[in-house]
Amino acid sequence: MTAQSSREVSERHTIQLLIHGDNDREALEEFLDERHDVVADDTLQPVDCYVVGEQMVPTYRDALREHKKEAHPTFTPVLLIQQEGSRGTVPLPSEQNGNGPPLVDEVVSAPVDRTTLFRRVGNLLARREQSVELSTRYEDVQIRFQRLFDSTNDAIFVVAPSGDEITECNPAACDLVGYSRDELLSISPTQTIHADDRERFRSFLQQVQEAGQGSTDDLTCQTKEGETRQLEVSAATLEDSDQSPIILSARDVTDRKTYARELELKSQAMDKAPVGITITDPNRDDNPMIYVNEGFEALTGYSESESLGRNCRFLQGEATREEPVAEMRKAVEKDEPVSVELRNYRKDGSQFWNRVSIAPVRDDAGTVENYVGFQENVSERKEREMDLQLFKKAVESAGHAVFITDREGTIEYVNPKFEARTGYTREEAVGKTPRIIKSGKQDAAFYDRMWQTILSGEQWNANLINQRKNGELYHVDQTISPIANGDGEITHFVTIESDVTNRRLRKQQLDVLNRVLRHNLRNGTNVIQGRAELLRKSLGDDEHRADVRAIEERADALATLGDKAGTVRSLFENEVSAETATNVTELVSDVVTTVSEEYSTASFDVDDSDPLYVRADSQLKMAVKELLDNAVVHNDQPKPEVTVTTRPSREKQSEQWIDIEIVDNGPGIPDQELETIKQGEETPLQHGTGLGLWIVYWTVSLYGGEVTFVDNSPRGTGVVLNLPRMSADSSVRGTPVEHH
Template structure:
């Protein structure tokens, strides 16, 4: 019987796993209960010592308790076996299948713990049973004794528990690894930024991760079991066809499309689609490569990536590149990592600005645009900024390919990498030639206004001073700082009525120019007279924004005019009256004196008085001539003028031989005062001639264009003694000094008339004798 039991215990190891569980878990329960009861009731063989019974009973009772509880636990919570395993060599669709399979085993960690209990109970029981058996054999006790059978049964149960525990521990370890892999895959699927979606053969959604919710706006509960909701109507047929290809085993990679979000907006995506089959415990791993057709798929897995931001960035980059290429300024990029910072990019604007082509520019340093007149200061400033990696802006003169100069406003900025090192320099070049010329012209105007001898001030529409020039400071005594911000009333003298100023403001606010002579007051209280012109300044819309006032101080001029007026009155009235008295008395003396010498002296007094009377008459003529303004559009026909003077000269100078030659037409920019100058010249030629008869020739040339303009010359030639060199010099220079002055005012009158019309007077010798006075007057424009 013992052989049979040993053989049965040994055969437990060879039993199937299911039978091992039944016997391995059942025997510990039964034997554990028997041992506990037997130990408690001391019903073992009476022939044994009490000590042996106590030891066996205690050991059996202590160890049987865990065995009994373990068997009851296993009976209440049966263990299941893992049916699939994760294989790293499987394709992704098998991993997906195993990570999401709904029929996996429950946790086997309790089985692992029970196996360890069985192992802990089996080893001591088996060991004690073996010792007891050896003890009985040594004392000749039969193996068939009841209590020894119980011990052998406990040993067999322990072996069974050990075997089952080892088996279940191994399976539990495998399942723990599976759970860890599954957990990692599930986390990966839910956190990956790519939408992962599975569809069944009907196109209905089976799985929908968080990325899909984020991209399309549909929650998982809204799409599971429903048709794929993101395909636009116009693309549905094409997607269905593609899905059929996937179900037939084809893998689709990197397709681009625009799908539809929950809110109706479109999103640019790239997607991959692959067939997905169910794999069971005994299936062979799939070995199909992407794109290879299979025997048919029960599911499709679709991976979708949102590329809208990439597309937007690409469009932004393309737009930026296009904007740079088409920018109205030159744009360059230089490589800071190479020697001499060669240019690696230039836009069309730079090529148009410089005249060089891209092939002629790339690889060169931008200094090839510099030339002879390029200033060293801005070049040095750029070099220092480049060496220190700082931005810089300079204005410098550059040269185009054809050699023409242009002013270049250059801005250079460094471009750094993630470590802060400069890797590129981006440059912007703008042609500011016109602006530079305008600046120079503006500076010239400003210097001209600042240094002008006239007072210039600019006010706003309320009369508040915003600008004054240097002449204002010198004339008024107010500095620029004191005047700016003040009203023009600071110059008010109180010499003009309120009506005067009301008319002034009505005129300029209406957009007209105001001109007047008025009295102003300096800072120190002194009065001064000015000729003032005030003009409105308007913007592009015609609105008045400022007023500009120009003043010429005429205090001294008015004093001179007053003096001249008084002197003229004295000459015309007092001296003329006195000279008439002198001349009358001289004539009376000449008639009453019998001495010839005395008569000659009286005649000299009379002649000198006549000369003084003529001088006063010349002064009257000059006053009358220049007491009126010259009209800009006045014209005079020289041919008609000389023809009209012919009869006048023949009547006045019958003894003289006069010859007049004129062109058919010769219009000049002059008025009737030109006749006065011609009369004066002819009168001088006849009166001072020492020849009998006096010969005078008047010739007018047709209009002749010269480098200085178009002119008409009127020549008065005589055969007299000629005009002294001193008087020629004085008149041609237009200035007298105490040492060089004219003996009369006749030539001055001719000079003043010519100059007033924009002309000039020249004097040269005639051949063989005499002088030629030329009056040059601008020809009238048609």
């Protein structure tokens, strides 16, 4: 017995006989019963094989066809017993129209012999065994596919060829859109997939139908809750036909796209940041830069190609201090962040103050992968800080008392001079108001005017009396200046006070002396002059008259001295503006004309020139006249000769200075007088004989000029007044130009 026949014996199949006529049915049953289980029932049963007589086909045709269709792909064979000489009323397998499985799978002619029947039935059952095996495999594949379909993380949608129906979906699809499977299978795909642009989705499906597959990351879906999610979709047709279902595999890439956009935004922000940003690779030799942004290029002048692959130290130079560099190096060695400020150099060699902040970038394991650096130009701030430090040192060392208050008048800072002058320490003064030095000598109206002035943004200048901590009173010249913030709002006040106690006392002394010289001395000399004239007229002796004349001359000299004392006082009472300009050519000419009329015996030579302007006012005329008077009065020649020249300076820069030179033919100024003026001070042993030259010296000095004396040997004196030059158009700029 073969293996096949053994299997057939051991595995009996069920065969249903659908035969017309009891005798024929019983004969076939007897044949088949040896090897198979035979069912002889008029009702169609689920069996392994059907043996059908030709006469019974019309009765069972539809039922057999439906049964075979339902069992497909499992092969359910039908064996037709056809009467000999039949005209073929039943289509044979080769005659089937191709719609579904054939009704008849094998045909035998009656009468049927046992061998032929067994062989034909055995072949059909063997085919059935194979189909069962294949069907089992197919079912197993289906199960596995279903498991894969259900367990995949991507959302799977099967869309009908029309694109209007979802025919299948997996749990991930339900999770993605928030609908249940039944809900998804009952709605149109465009209600959730790219619901904001349905035609776009349909166009994508059409492209997939035409190409057989496609992909896009430009679709979205709308969840049941109304949330929009961005999708990455791969699609393919399930069949090779124009109207094939389409399977869509969708992945939610909302977070990824958001991250990508954030990353792009951060990248753009880094590239366009107003500070320099660098990234270095510590795993490469010398920790070179692997990224620089545009801000770094703009800050340093080095392009990206010139910077990459180099360590940042190439920005250092001669003025770079070692301390911040060492601090950075130490931080890098310890994998720690650090911020320092140091001088760096641009490509063009210019220096800038660079605030460098570097920090390690670590991976998930904590290993340093990179260093990110930020480079900021802080030159302006550093310069302000240095200026502030310089200013603070200057204020700390100033000879004036300085204190700063807030807008309400609370003291926030005092300098050492304030402490020394008032007797209050910094700790005692800060937090208080300036009332601590208030003397009570100023009334309430004085302070009302002060607050009204400074709160309006204007500077306050006043002279007042303060009181020290020990009760002493002292006079100050006070200046209060408002300090505003960037918005123009006044936030603080700075007060500078000069102690003018001694100056006021000297002024009082000068006022008294001036009164004595100008009033008392003048009255006294007037009396002496009057009485001397009466005495001279009453005397007949020439010798006595000469004595009286000497008295009159001395009285005249004392009267003149009193007048000059008043002139000195006026010099120091009137300040000259830095922009006051005078036509010195015209001024000198006017003075020479006046003096020529007074001294008719003298000769005056004026070297005329183009109009020249100097920083001076009308008091310069008094100094020039004083020199011309001296050149004539103290001249011992029969005919005094005086030359006056006005020209650009020969000793200093001619475009900035003007000289007035006065030369005479007299005996010259006494050496002691010259030395006193040159030294700028008088002593008990060395002093002048009058005020004339001092008046000249003080006048020119107040203009910022200088008086020099020229040796005019063998006779005469040369005096040069050197004065700051002004432009001819000063009056056009609003500067008063005085003509005398």
